[in-house]
Amino acid sequence: MDERIKESISALMDDEVNELELQRALAQLEDEDVAEIWQRYHLARDVIRGESYAPDMSASLSIGVSQAVSEWIEQDQQPLKSDQAEDNATAYSLPRVGGLLSLAASVIFAVVFVLQNHAQHDVTFTNVAQANDQQDNALEVVANRQPKIIDQISDDQAKRLNHYLLRHAEHSMLGARQGAMPFVRVASVNSVGI
C-alpha cells in the first residue's frame, strides 16, 4: 500500500490534512486495504480514549457520503461548536471540532466501518435512528451521540428555565391542542419559582 495513503489517513484523523490529501483519501477509501487501515486506526484510537462504538446492524446507509462531504467542504457556513461544548466530553461526544474536515472524516468512517462490520456483527451501535432516517444515521452512528442530560442547575438557572417553560406554554396555548395542558405543566413545576 502507498505509504502516503496511510499518512493521509492518519493526518485526517488528527485534523492535519489539507484539501488535496482529503480528496486523495476519499478516492482511495473504496479500496478494501485502505478501509481496513482506516478501521484499525480508529479502533486503536477508541481503545486509547476508552470509547466504544456500537453500530446498529439494521441501519442501512445509502447516501453518497464521499460526494456529500466533498460538497460540504466547499461550503463555509457550518457553525462551529463553542469551547464549552468541546469540554463537555461525557455524553455529548461529537468529534473534536478541528473544522469541517473532522466531521467529513467521521462521516466517511461511519460508512466504511458499518459496511465492513455488517457481515461480521463485531460491534453494534446503540441509539441509532430508524432506517427511514438514513441521512441522520450517518452522523449519529459515527459519534454515538446522546444528548447530555443535566441533573443539577443553580437557582438562577432554574428561574431562567421556568421563564422558558412559561413562554413555551404561552406558545402552545396559541395552537389550542390540549387545552390547559401547557400551563398545567408549568404550574406543576416545583422550583424556586418564576
Next chain:
Amino acid sequence: MPTRVFPYRILERTLAKMFFQQLVTALLFCISAVSWASTSHSDSALKPSQWLEKMQRAAIEENYRGTFVFSRGEMMSSMRIVHRYQNDLEEERLTQLDGEMGEIVRRGEDVMCVFPDNRVVKLEKNKVANKVVQAFANFMPNHAFYELKVDGYDRLGDRSSVRMAVKAKDHHRYSYVLTLDQKTGLLLRSSLQNQEGKELEHFQYTQIDFPDSISDAELRPLLEGKQVTHEMIPSIKSDTRWPSQTMWSVTWTPPGFMQVNATDEPGDNVMLFSDGLATYSIFIEMIEKDLMPEGASMVGATVAYAQQLAYGDHRYAVTVVGEVPAMTAMKVAESVQPKMDQ
C-alpha cells in the same frame, strides 16, 4: 242457582290492558335504545382526526370546571380548573391544590401567575402571538407520522368517553393515549409515552362538570384586598450586536413539523414548530451569565435543550423547549444558524 261464570271477559280485558301496557313500555324502551344507539353510533362513526378536531374545539369553546391530577415521574399534583368561553373570549383559572396555593389566570392571550406570597408575575407581550399563522389552529397531525385510531369506549368521571391511541411512527416525537368526553370532546385523560412505552406524563380529571354559565368571581384570583407586588417576565431579547439584517433559520426540522410563526423580520429570534400535536419553541439570544448549562434539562415530558454556537466571530445561545425527545431537541438546536444574505 246458576253456575257462576268465571269472569273471562274481565280477565281478558285485564290481560289485554296489561299486555298493551307492556307493549307500549317495550316500544318506548326500544325507541330509547335505538335513539341512544344511533347517537352513540354517530359519535363512534367519527374518524380519529375528527375526534381531535372536536377535542380542540372543546378546549376553547366549552364552559367547564373540574379537579384533576397531573403526574410526571414520581411527582404528582392536583389542581382545579375553571374555564369559560364567552363573547369570543377564553378565560381560565388554574389553581394548585397541593402545598401553597399558586394560580395561573388567563384572559385571552394575557397570562398572569399568582404566587402565595401575593406576587403577581406577568409575561411581557412579544411578537410571537401576533405572527402565528392561521394554519396553526387548523394543523392536524399527519397520518404519515402518527397512527391514529379509536381504541375503545368507557366511562371516566361518570361520563361516557372515547379512548384514542396516537402512536408515533418515528422516534422524533412521543405517543399519546387520549381519552375524550364523548359528548363535548374535551380531553379528560392523557398519557404521554416515549418510544419505549414509558409514561412520561399523566393527566386525568377526577371530577368535571359543564355548566351553562360561569361567574366572573370564579375566574378571579385570590388577591382581593391583599397587597400585591407586580413583576414582568421580559420577552426573550434578540442580540443587537449582529448585523442589522441578520435573520435566523434552522437547517434541520424533524419530519412532519413545520414552523407556525413568521420570522420574517430581522431580529425575530423566537421560532415555533408543531406537527399538529407536539410543539417546540426555539429561543435564540446572546450569551450571558446564568444561561442554562449545555445539554438537556428534562421536566417530565418537556425538554429544554441548551446549546451555545458560534458563527464567525459571533457567538449565540440556542434553547429548544418542547414535548419532544431530547435527541430531537438537540438536533434542532445544533441546526440553528444566522442568515446574512438577504
